[in-house]
Amino acid sequence: xxxxxxxxxxxxxxxxxxxxxxxxxxxxxxxxxxxxxxxxxxxxxxxxxxxxxxxxxxxxxxxxxxxxxxxxxxxxxxxxxxxxxxxx
Numbered sequence: 001x002x003x004x005x006x007x008x009x010x011x012x013x014x015x016x017x018x019x020x021x022x023x024x025x026x027x028x029x030x031x032x033x034x035x036x037x038x039x040x041x042x043x044x045x046x047x048x049x050x051x052x053x054x055x056x057x058x059x060x061x062x063x064x065x066x067x068x069x070x071x072x073x074x075x076x077x078x079x080x081x082x083x084x085x086x087x088x
Contacts, residue, residue, distance in 0.1 A: 052079065 055075065056062075062069040 056072050059068040059071055062072050
């Protein structure tokens with residue numbers, strides 16, 4: 001009788017421990033921004049787009065891995081970070 005109680009308590013402890021460690025802890029969910037297309041269209045500035053296009057075109061041909069392509073990627077990344085993300 002004593003062994004049955006000890007065995008039952010051991011099984012319950014193992015199951016409880018398994019459940020505690022098996023259930024993943026919920027992490028803080030990142031805030032998801034929903035893109036409002038009509039609001040983005042209202043923010044569009046043709047002059048800025050033309051200036052950006054000229055700046056990229058001044059770099060010359062951009063094929064994979066050359067300096068012009070890498071500079072264009074850096075310029076685009078800076079523009080995106082400035083617009084959508086806070087500076088680190």
